[in-house]
Amino acid sequence: MSNKYSMLNLEQRKAVFHTKGPLLILAGAGSGKTRVLTHRIAFLIEEEQVKPWQILAITFTNKAAKEMRERVDKLLGSFAEDIWVSTFHSTCVRILRRHIDKIGYDRYFTIYDTDDQKRLIRECLKQLNIDPKLYKESSVLAAISSAKDKMMIPSDYIKQAVGLREETVAKVYELYQKKLMKNNALDFNDLLFKTVELFQSRPDVLEEYRDKFQYIMVDEYQDTNRVQYAFVSLLASKHQNLCVVGDDDQSIYRFRGADIRNILEFEKDFPNACVIKLEQNYRSTQNILDTANHVIGNNYGRKVKRLWTDKEKGELIDFKSLQSEHAEARYVAEEIVRQIEDNGRDYKDFAILYRTNAQSRVLEEKFISNNIPYKIIGGISFYQRKEIKDVLAYLRTVNNSTDDIAVKRIINVPKRGIGLSTISRIEAYADANDIDFFDACEKVSEIPGMTRSANKVKSFVNLIKTLRVEMETFDLIDLVNAVMDRTSYIKNLEIEGTLEAEGRIENIGELISKVTEYQKNTEAPTLNGFLEEVALIADIDAYNDVSNYVVLMTIHSAKGLEFPFVFLTGMEDGLFPSYMSISSGEEEDVEEERRLCYVAITRAMQKLYISSAKTRMIRGLTQSNPFSRFISEMPDDLLDRDESMTNDEPENTRVHYSRKNNSFFNVKPYQTNTYKPSAKPIPNPKSFVLDYDKGDLVMHAKFGIGEVLEITSGGADYQVKVNFPSAGVKKLLAKLSNLKKID
DNA sequence: CGTAGTTTTGTTTTT
DNA sequence: CAAAACTACG
Numbered sequence: 001m002s003n004k005y006s007m008l009n010l011e012q013r014k015a016v017f018h019t020k021g022p023l024l025i026l027a028g029a030g031s032g033k034t035r036v037l038t039h040r041i042a043f044l045i046e047e048e049q050v051k052p053w054q055i056l057a058i059t060f061t062n063k064a065a066k067e068m069r070e071r072v073d074k075l076l077g078s079f080a081e082d083i084w085v086s087t088f089h090s091t092c093v094r095i096l097r098r099h100i101d102k103i104g105y106d107r108y109f110t111i112y113d114t115d116d117q118k119r120l121i122r123e124c125l126k127q128l129n130i131d132p133k134l135y136k137e138s139s140v141l142a143a144i145s146s147a148k149d150k151m152m153i154p155s156d157y158i159k160q161a162v163g164l165r166e167e168t169v170a171k172v173y174e175l176y177q178k179k180l181m182k183n184n185a186l187d188f189n190d191l192l193f194k195t196v197e198l199f200q201s202r203p204d205v206l207e208e209y210r211d212k213f214q215y216i217m218v219d220e221y222q223d224t225n226r227v228q229y230a231f232v233s234l235l236a237s238k239h240q241n242l243c244v245v246g247d248d249d250q251s252i253y254r255f256r257g258a259d260i261r262n263i264l265e266f267e268k269d270f271p272n273a274c275v276i277k278l279e280q281n282y283r284s285t286q287n288i289l290d291t292a293n294h295v296i297g298n299n300y301g302r303k304v305k306r307l308w309t310d311k312e313k314g315e316l317i318d319f320k321s322l323q324s325e326h327a328e329a330r331y332v333a334e335e336i337v338r339q340i341e342d343n344g345r346d347y348k349d350f351a352i353l354y355r356t357n358a359q360s361r362v363l364e365e366k367f368i369s370n371n372i373p374y375k376i377i378g379g380i381s382f383y384q385r386k387e388i389k390d391v392l393a394y395l396r397t398v399n400n401s402t403d404d405i406a407v408k409r410i411i412n413v414p415k416r417g418i419g420l421s422t423i424s425r426i427e428a429y430a431d432a433n434d435i436d437f438f439d440a441c442e443k444v445s446e447i448p449g450m451t452r453s454a455n456k457v458k459s460f461v462n463l464i465k466t467l468r469v470e471m472e473t474f475d476l477i478d479l480v481n482a483v484m485d486r487t488s489y490i491k492n493l494e495i496e497g498t499l500e501a502e503g504r505i506e507n508i509g510e511l512i513s514k515v516t517e518y519q520k521n522t523e524a525p526t527l528n529g530f531l532e533e534v535a536l537i538a539d540i541d542a543y544n545d546v547s548n549y550v551v552l553m554t555i556h557s558a559k560g561l562e563f564p565f566v567f568l569t570g571m572e573d574g575l576f577p578s579y580m581s582i583s584s585g586e587e588e589d590v591e592e593e594r595r596l597c598y599v600a601i602t603r604a605m606q607k608l609y610i611s612s613a614k615t616r617m618i619r620g621l622t623q624s625n626p627f628s629r630f631i632s633e634m635p636d637d638l639l640d641r642d643e644s645m646t647n648d649e650p651e652n653t654r655v656h657y658s659r660k661n662n663s664f665f666n667v668k669p670y671q672t673n674t675y676k677p678s679a680k681p682i683p684n685p686k687s688f689v690l691d692y693d694k695g696d697l698v699m700h701a702k703f704g705i706g707e708v709l710e711i712t713s714g715g716a717d718y719q720v721k722v723n724f725p726s727a728g729v730k731k732l733l734a735k736l737s738n739l740k741k742i743d
Numbered sequence: 744c745g746t747a748g749t750t751t752t753g754t755t756t757t758t
Numbered sequence: 759c760a761a762a763a764c765t766a767c768g
Contacts, residue, residue, distance in 0.1 A: 060758065061758075062758095087758070088758075089758060114757085188757095188758065191758095223758095252756075253756080253757075253758085255755080255756065255757090256756085256757065256758075355755070355756075356754065356755055356756075357754085357755085357756085358754065358755090378756095378757085381757095415744095415745075417744065417745085418744090419744045419745075420744085421744080422744090452744090453744090536758080538757075538758060554755090554756060554757090555756080556755095556756050556757070557756090557757085575755095576755095578754090578755050578756085579754095579755085580754090580755065581755085592756095593755095596756080618754085619752090619753065619754075
């Protein structure tokens with residue numbers, strides 16, 4: 001036997017060699033579970049003659065899947081290609097693309113994201129005459145979503161509905177599902193649910209996959225919900241070679257339907273299950289681990305385990321209380337600079353974690369002014385940006401004419417004079433005749449009462465038809481370019497000439513390079529394939545630790561990652577644990593937050609910094625919250641407390657720019673989220689000199705001559721307000737607009 | 744029909 | 759505070 005397994009500890013080896021029958025691996029944070037999984041796959045193939053295509057390994061993120069595949073590749077050479085290593089969602093899509101026609105859907109279905117779902121729900125509410133003020137689309141969506149996670153179809157939901165509210169939601173659910181089907185679309189929940197339905201209604205299909213996947217592995221099992229559980233157990237029930245890996249202490253997706261029961265009662269579900277605990281931690285120092293253990297020890301109903309390490313105690317946990325969120329951010333930035341200058345650390349050694357995405361703003365500002373390269377993971381992701389969704393909606397419309405949501409999104413983008421009243425007339429006509437929205441557009445001349453707008457609709461229909469014809473012969477890139485040309489989408493943005501528009505143009509450029517990349521890396525690239533890949537992408541997937549920058553992300557996004565230095569910020573009661581969890585009165589809710597805290601602490605390898613702000617502006621109100629209760633759950637002798645530091649930002653050291661007239665930091669191209677000092681180290685902001693001043697006349701390539709009204713300094717560039725007689729007042733970035741002074 | 748200007752509303756966390 | 763939703767006017 002190959003000696004690659006001798007690197008593993010006793011428990012890890014047990015897990016690798018136990019290949020038959022159900023196996024639960026309780027893997028504490030940093031205990032090398034990915035290592036176990038990859039070695040287990042290698043072992044199956046090398047020593048047990050299992051064929052690569054008989055193995056299914058499921059992860060939650062594409063990043064995890066990619067990493068696992070790469071590591072298996074390294075162990076085995078190149079056998080890993082045929083192993084199904086993918087997320088729940090992409091596994092299901094793959095199955096559905098082959099078989100969904102057997103349960104009455106078209107195989108070229110579209111995948112709806114949250115935004116699309118909300119639009120659809122809005123339509124349902126309208127159609128059912130339900131007051132959207134009383135039934136907010138987000139809460140209705142949450143209800144429907146959780147029903148689907150529990151595998152309740154509309155009729156099940158109606159049966160169990162109690163009270164007016166639930167009965168109303170049930171009606172919406174029923175209509176929503178009908179509309180999805182009509183639009184030939186599936187939402188995220190459906191991907192799982194429909195696959196399970198397929199398996200249940202077509203035993204022959206289930207049998208096919210049961211025979212194929214002799215060995216199944218599931219990562220992050222503690223985060224599975226009911227449908228995912230059903231999916232896995234259906235597939236595994238025959239061979240029973242199911243290996244699940246998880247840590248109940250790291251279950252942090254209850255809000256998304258994750259059912260901690262799945263892991264706690266695995267042994268009940270699979271009576272002859274073998275349980276192995278991995279408790280040796282290879283990641284963190286003793287002090288960090290002890291802190292984590294103490295905190296999580298306050299939760300009830302856990303599987304008993306205690307992480308240990310043979311590493312040294314390491315440094316104490318730094319705890320600092322700052323005056324405001326600005327002071328906190330400054331402290332973080334300065335500490336990073338200090339560590340880099342004094343101790344020769346790299347930017348990529350640092351991660352800043354927070355509870356909510358909103359907290360990233362202030363940190364970002366300080367990083368810019370300290371010239372620290374950083375990347376924010378999450379928040380409004382690239383694929384959720386308006387301009388990207390617009391372009392994708394065009395592609396979706398071209399690809400699938402029954403996708404009403406996509407058609408409606410772009411019918412008047414860019415503006416073609418098709419307004420609300422026209423759209424509702426078409427909608428009414430479509431409903432009355434039971435046809436798709438796009439088909440109704442085609443028959444616009446038959447719709448009464450449309451005089452002026454009929455022609456506009458017609459030209460829109462022709463546009464789409466032309467693109468459809470082009471799709472036949474064009475490759476993907478040309479098609480995207482054709483969409484851009486024929487819609488003048490970019491041209492319209494250029495005319496706008498604002499900073500915001502510039503950012504949007506850059507984002508579209510970024511999308512085009514993603515299309516190119518897809519086209520290059522895929523054997524048989526198709527429009528459908530591209531749209532699918534894009535639909536299932538998560539922000540964290542784009543993160544790689546090769547580039548040298550500090551990363552900022554929510555604790556949720558950080559799960560599964562590790563960093564030498566971790567800053568856990570915003571440790572205030574009401575923020576973390578969140579106000580919601582405290583006020584709900586359910587201890588369960590605080591426990592989930594506590595697990596989140598445990599996840600955060602255990603990301604740190606060498607040193608953990610914890611900080612809180614005495615006052616913080618939230619939603620426009622300045623609040624002052626006590627320290628997070630989790631801090632008092634940490635052993636006092638491991639904390640290096642500094643609560644005295646109350647120095648607020650000294651006003652004169654702050655880089656002055658008011659938010660109002662500096663939109664540079666508000667809307668920026670996705671790419672510049674990664675801000676890197678350019679090859680020539682960017683001189684500090686102030687030493688970048690402009691050769692014109694307020695009152696001067698300048699020349700701009702597009703707008704011609706204008707007068708400089710105002711120059712605002714911010715981070716790495718100046719914002720210049722210029723009045724162009726031809727185009728009006730524009731806000732421009734000095735570097736991008738390349739203004740030339742005129743004497 | 745489009746727009747600018749005004750009011751209101753909201754935050755966990757995301758595959 | 760900032761984005762979204764609404765209102766009033768050209």
